[in-house]
Amino acid sequence: MRNTPDLPGEDRSLFAERLTTPAGLPWILAGAALAAVGVGVLSGARHLDAGSSAEVVLLLASTVLIGVGQGLVLLVLLRWGLVSRRHRWTSILLVTVTVALTLALVTEGIRAASAEAAAGGAWAGYRIKAGKQADSAWIGGRKVGGQRVYRIEPTKRNVKSGYGEPATVADLNGAKAKPSARRTSVAACVLATYGARKDNIQAAAVDATTYHLLKGGKWRITKARGAQRIRQAGSSKYVRSYAKTMLANCGRLAGPYPVSMSSTTAPVGSATKVVFTIKSATGHGLANVPVTFSYGGSSPVAYTDSSGTATTYFNVTTAGVTRATARADRVPEWRLTVRSPKNKRASKVAVAGRLAAVEASTPVRASGAQTVVVANGSATLRVGQPLAGTYTVDGGSGTRTVARSAYGPFDTSATNCNAPRAYTSSTSMSSNGRFALPSWLPPKSGYYRWGVAVTGNELSTAASTCGASVRVIKQAAVAQDRPAGRSRTVKVGQGFDVDVVVSGFDRAEGHSLVSRLYGPFVNKDNARCVESKRVASKNQTRNVSGNGKVNMGNAAISSSANTGWYVWQTTLSTGDLVAGATSACGVLYEVVR
Template identity: 35%
Template structure:
């Protein structure tokens, strides 16, 4: 007696259009006593052509004249017509259980349908409804099956819904598609066949799929579609064997004779969704300018090619480094700026001002969009030249034939030297105002970098004023500079 468990077998073929002279014959069920009404003589289903049918007007005369063509309806009209909810429940039972040829199951479908559509006297537990079940070949099982069908219809009857939820995939991966089927009360529906395709599936073929699956106990089926090319794709899910929530009624060709409703008729629901397959976007960056002086603005120009959508980007300047070989973008940045990308094209970043000389690298990161993956690039080297400074601190006085020197202070050299520092001594002059012109003596000292040191010495033989000047030549990462000559601290009077 496990027939009810087989109620999810494939639906019967679509019924053919019938003429008014078509006659029904008994199909599956039990003989019961005749009453002169359509509900007497038989409990179960009939066959009309190749389609199972069940009586829905039990109080009318048996149908001898045939039936009209099938018509779909969710509203059985009339003063005593069943409610929409009861009609949907009957349609669900007929659709789900009315297509299997088994005497007990067909009798249970008949009893449950009349319980919902036939009026009070035909309900289970009422005289006429109880008598029909009692006279069947297996009343206990028929009654139990009918109550199971009624309970299922109460929980599930109504319009079924299909929802397709694809996930965004990266090109070369897979699009995971979850198909969720819910019944007329929002509950999950298990055991329904699902077929998923992608008409614009991103391949050289016009269709990706189909991939077949069956809904599980949670009403979901998960399939995976290959995603070989970037772009937008449509995912289409077809769910078969869905119970109807309306009746397919074959009205009597002659008035006052019984009408029937078809059993075992299912439908296919289709739902679709659009989803992106994310592909790469290209990014090139160039420093503008690529050589500058510390304290000057630096910018980077990023050229982006993706899906043309608006997305965010950031530009950051990393450094300073002593050499190109040491430069990288992994450490902290000296500055970061937002770089809105309105579409594909070239964009200049807001300015970032480095304050120290050295080697720098730009890093630009562009956000992903619905159809592109994020991209980042590190490069576009920048050479920033620091501003070197040099100062002297000379002795204020000296005597003739003394050997004198000056203190030299060196600063502003990024990453040290070596650097050749030239110290010059001008003079003698009669007055201090004449200093820093004419003949001078020079000494050159190689220094490792910033700091203060004592210059090489000079012998002063004549009385008068002497002026000191120190200078640093231009280097790869700094500008050359000279100390102020003739100012306080740079003059020595020999007297």
């Protein structure tokens, strides 16, 4: 049975009649509908970003709809007399209180949303129990000036504030205060690696981890306040698990990040291997970091492996030293980026998602195909002349040592740059070009060759060459004299001869020695060794192979018509390595009847 208000008997039927009157029922239904819509809008607002402009609008709208709906129902009841006259003043009071509460709710909703937005609008996370401190009401990330931030001073007030410009710090409160530089860098790693992703669980874990590292004490995730805040969050089990994982990962991988770089020496035309390595402060490699290399106009990108190493290869085209560079520009920041509040009662905030860049370089040493060429100053020399020439080095780089060696003497021109080595000297060089060979004097006849060898280094391959042979000739000498006891005057038919002394040989070599007779001359002072006066039939020939004295044999003038003065001249033939010579025109004989 339906219960109805306790009305006098005569009013009961009136209540039933007016409750179903066509004029009142639609207004009651409309008020109820408005309130229901307000409840739906309120439910939808709870799924939006806390503190966002959309949430503020929907909270305001839901509050207005619920209040208007409630007021409309009560006013209709009063208007149509559906409430007992006996309770009318009570109903009027109820309507007044409802309207006042609705207005208060609207005012508080606007104030709370505005305050939260001004203090750093909640961005991702969970509502928790509200309080006066900065660590209350919300666990997660906020937005300040378009940046994703997290509060770092839990004991400050939960009040609105503007914020100053970001400042970067490696040690949040200095060397003598907490947290340490190490905890600062681990917190920076958490914020950089995990803080910028819009995920409620992850953002709540970053919030809890940030307080754990930067405040410590009861805000550690296993201590009273830290654990309490996590329990008040939605999905608290996962928030706690995420926080532990973040602490473990960034404990291993936080910076600062030492980097190193190396390359292999490669001949021109081949490839050099370039390696870049990045480690955490605890020596663990940073994996999956993109690294942009640069060398010779090429800029490939490689990713680090689990050891923090990225490798690439470059073709080298020029001998010498050229620097290769590498830049890793998506490294988690190891310093905190902090924004201070303009309201001194509010908490500072740390900016999330900050990445840093680290760079390194290394010399790439490309070894050139070094060449050396020898050019002789002359193909033939005499003993006593310098074995001059030049050598040209090309394709080398850096400091090298060059050895200049003269090989010989050899008996034939079919020589090489093997032993014996008659002379050697060394010098250093740091540039390519054409250089003079030493002015070395070969001591004896023979064939000689310059050999030049240039050492290699990490930039140049070794090179050597053997120059063309140079013939070094020894000059011989011929002297003649009248044999001892021989008279200068002889008669027709009587033989007369000449002794010849050969000198200057420094090796055994076959030569011919020819003495030629010139005459007759009427006067001895007119005796000359000219072809027109040569007595061809009187040539005296001997074979010699070295130094010594040789009697050339007798010649006789058999005709009285050819009496007069005669003179001798001797010639030594030229060989391969000993140069011939001709004596003076001398040794006179007078032939008489």
